[in-house]
Amino acid sequence: MDSSSRRRATRAKLYEAAVTLIAEQGFSATTVDEIAERAGVAKGTVYYNFKSKTELFEELLRFGVGLLTASLQEAADRTAERGGSKVEALDAMIRAGLVFIDRYPAFTQLYVAELWRTNRAWQSTLLVVRQQAVAVVETVLREGVEAGELSEEVDIPLTAAALVGMVLVAALDWQAFQRERSLDDVHGALSLLLHGRVSGRRD
Amino acid sequence: MDSSSRRRATRAKLYEAAVTLIAEQGFSATTVDEIAERAGVAKGTVYYNFKSKTELFEELLRFGVGLLTASLQEAADRTAERGGSKVEALDAMIRAGLVFIDRYPAFTQLYVAELWRTNRAWQSTLLVVRQQAVAVVETVLREGVEAGELSEEVDIPLTAAALVGMVLVAALDWQAFQRERSLDDVHGALSLLLHGRVSGRRD
């Protein structure tokens, strides 16, 4: 019990150190010595806890996307419980995405930087992990179409990808180049797009 | 005359080789030997033509974003000439973006992977280059709002970022995970979002 929680704490410190460094510099440019130093542990400890640098990274990916998926799912569920519409659920998920990125910007950076690479060791891990996240959005879209709340023209897989991308990129851009804006500003801009109130003059 | 065109050809071969390899593996994981080998030149030639690996990469970035910006601008201009609306111009730019990504998927991968990193040598190059591309979109949005064609609620910098992100991510996702779809499918899905015909039931 106790020794395992000690391990968990060490691993958490290593995740924390690795995520920041890899987000800034990329996987290959980040050395194991750096990770160990920032985590405040000995290099040997890294290899006692993980088979390799690559394995550490893969587990970090799984860990992070787990958090994101849970947070998106929770936003959707809370909306459903309240009896909210599917568009409201999507809106709530956009906000949950923004909150996540605001809290873990480094993880998001790293995820985006690696996702579309081909021929890398952790490619298959990423595929699984991406599918998990996108599936949550696709489900809500599908329910919306079935309920007649969304247009039947909606192409579910492509729209899900576009929505996720919109949030990801808008949020990263906000963090990197438009720091002065508030989360509400960003949410507002995305909400307007989602509700189709950018073009035309209605309501 | 002759020798300078020889140089240009060599540099083009190096860009071509570098863009693919760096898109697949990332900057640090790609070796200069690999780039030289794939370009079919000796390693020394790389250093004859570029000061360093980093400089080769920065010039590649400038070169690629130049192409993209020109292509977006041209789409906007052609729509204006035809007397099309600003929303039509945005739609045409979405398509131009998709065509670009379809033709140069590796460049897009690499751009997205590097854009939001901090503390890298080419950070300032990226900033300039990003600003060029986003500015084209912002201009059209601004004109649309001024013409009363777009809602005044539209937050121009954030919406521009969101639109660019939407196209970038949807296109990369298409290339990486939904290869069977056509460019028209992707354009259709994004167009629906732009025109706000996802939610609600109108026209």
Next chain:
DNA sequence: GTTTTTACACTGACTGGTCAGTTCAAAAGC
């Protein structure tokens, strides 16, 4: 019109440094 020079593009073996991963005896934690 043949030889020599010049300028430029390119070559590839080599160097000096870096880094993932190993090893292990000793200490710390529980």
Next chain:
DNA sequence: GCTTTTGAACTGACCAGTCAGTGTAAAAAC
């Protein structure tokens, strides 16, 4: 007393950048 961590030394592969030298085409010299 078992598990976990430490720390420092070590290995061997790998890699950015260098440099003395080669190829060549066109200009200069004769």
